[in-house]
Structure formats: C-alpha cells, structure tokens
Amino acid sequence: MPTNLSIKKLSFTMILLYGIVFFSPFLFKPFSRDIMISATTVTYILGAVLMIWLYFKNKKTANTLVEQEAKLTSPVFTLLLGFSGIFIAMIIQAIVFSIETTITGAKPSSENTQNIIAVILANPLFILATTIGGPIMEEFVFRRSLIGLTEAYTGFWISAIISSSLFSVIHQDGHFFVYFFMGFFFAVLYKMTGKIWTSIIAHCGMNTLVVIAQLMLHYGNIELPK
Template structure:
C-alpha cells in the first residue's frame, strides 16, 4: 500500500480507538478502564503491524531524505530525547505561568493518574499504547500526508497543533512544543522509533513521578 493509504488507515484507526470508551460507557468503571486499555494496546499493535508490513512501499519524504539512519544514533537520540522533552515541558510551563499566571500543572495528567490509581492496568495505555499511536498518527501519518504539499516545517506545525488540541488540556503551547520536538526527532533519523522511544519514556517518567508524589503525600511548592 502507498504511504497515503497507510496514513489514512492509521488516522481512521486512531479515531476509532479514541472513541472506544463510548462502547464501554454502559459498563462499570473497572470494565471501562480495562476495555479501553486493551483497545489502546491493540490499536498500537495494529499500527506497528501496518508499518512493518508496508515499510518498503509506504515511505514518507522524511524517511527518504534522512541520512542519520544508524540504529545506535536512533537509540541514543531517543533516550536523550526523553529528558530533553521533559526540560522543554518544564520551560514552556514556566513561561506560560509567568505570562498568564495559570497553574503550572496538567489537568490531563491529573485525570490519567486518577484513572491509574483506580485501575493500575491503565498505565499500559498511558505509557505504551497511547504514545505509540500518537507518534504513528501525528508524526508519521500527518507529516507524511502534508509534507509533499507544505514542506516539513509547515507540516510539523500542523501536526503539532493538532497533537496539542487533541489533548484538550488548556496548555496549548506545552503540547505544541513537545509535539514539534518529537517531529524533529523523527526527521533527524527518519525512524519513527526515535520519537516513540522519547514519547513512551517521557510518559513513563511523568507517571512514575506523579505516583511517587501521590504515595509519598508530597506537595509541589507553589
């Protein structure tokens, strides 16, 4: 299949997964959370399968043009990207707080931690399923579809804007700059695995930190 077809299928699959909680809404909360988690993992697995099955024929411009394709470089950049992404998040939160006076916290993260505390299984959706799907959709598919018409930088801005809006968090620029950074990681190596490593790793560290704060009854300084 072509990259256009794969990208459209990937986006459609993401929309179906995103709406999947509606299917489980009539059931008790534990079933809702467990069902949603399974759907997230299945969605991520299907996207990986589609990518691997068609990676020789469905190639984006980013993947064609890159020169730094070494697996070692990809791994090192992905791991270092975890910490760079967290620094970017902290800096943008700080700037946003200084300008608007808004609370430097994420309601989206708070909601996720609440769900994890109710059902720890959901941590798999947050740290593995969700970020993998978001990288295939917002980095590979959206950039793959738009880059031939707009160039990389405009397509990265479009995908990062949509990435931020989908989180519905009220911190547009925080998610925008993180999305843009993940797009840069993808461009530098031409491997979607680079941004996946950084995104999954960052989500994992954020969840661990929030759980430690919760169970340690620690409050962040205001």
C-alpha cells in the same frame, strides 16, 4: 491486486484507526468503571500493535519524505537520540510550562495528567495505555501519518507545525504551547533519523517518567510548591 498500501492510504488508515481507539471509551460507558478502564487499555494496546503491524507490512511501499531524506539512519542514532530525547523532552516541557503559566496565569498543573493519574490509581492496568499504547499510536499518527500526508505540499516545518498543533488540541488540556512544543520536538527527532522509533522511544520514556513521578508524589503525600 496490490497487497501493500501507499503512504497516503496507510496514513489515512492509521488516522481512522486512531479515531476509533480514541473514541472507544464512549462505547464502554454503559459498563462499570473498572470494565471501562480495562477495555480502554486493551483497545489502546491493540491499536498500537495493529499500527506496528501495518507499518512493517507496508514498509517497502509506504515511505515518507522524512524517511527518504534522513541522514542519521543508523540504529545507533535512533537509540541515542531516542533515549536522550526523553530527558530533553522533559526539560522542554518544564521550560515551556513555566513560561506559559507565568504569561497566561493558568493553573500550574496539567488537568490531563491529573485525570490520567486518577484513572491509574483506580486501575493500575491503565499505565500500559498511557506509557505504551497511547504514545505509540500518537507517533504513528501525528508524526508519521500527518507529516507524511502534508509534507509534500507544505515542506517539513509547516507540516510539523500543523501536526504539533493538532497534537496539542487533541489533548484538551488548556496548555496549548506545552503540548505543541513537545509534539514539535518529537517531529524533529523523527526528521533527524527518519525512524519513527526515535520519537516513540522519547515519547514513551517521557510519559513513563511523568507517571512514575506523579505516583511518587501521590503515595509520598508530597505537594509541589505553588
């Protein structure tokens, strides 16, 4: 009886796990707000830890085409592209956000980010979910799992478009192209090194900087120009 999963089975397992974690807050609604936030945070961290464990446990049998065909596989490139990707991602986010709001006339703010900051202000522990747990799970699901499942049928670029579209939709923010291009950029980072850790570093780092910036604006009573 085999003890390791194929990339297809592993991908479906991670997607199912992400779905359970994503909808877990509904299970905690009957409890107080603090308990709900704390329980959700723990669930996100446990979900991320479980995905990391599944990744290493099945590393020999569950490889994606991206990982098999990657050229820049050295840990040096993983770190360089991962950390430089933090700042490139923020630049891309700012540019696309500016273009999107100019064209569509949407509000110059992210409802998703504001909601997250409000939760963090109520319970600082939630920072762990937004800067570590959430990004790690999203990279394993939207980059590694979805691309791993579809790339053989569509090719990488179409697969990246599909996963980036779903990544944007799941955030329910109203700024589709902002999250789409962020997801697409993370997919490119993953493709360049064949290491999911590259996009994880960039994603976690970007979320951390965004949270820090928003908290500084809040506690400094600073208002962004309209």
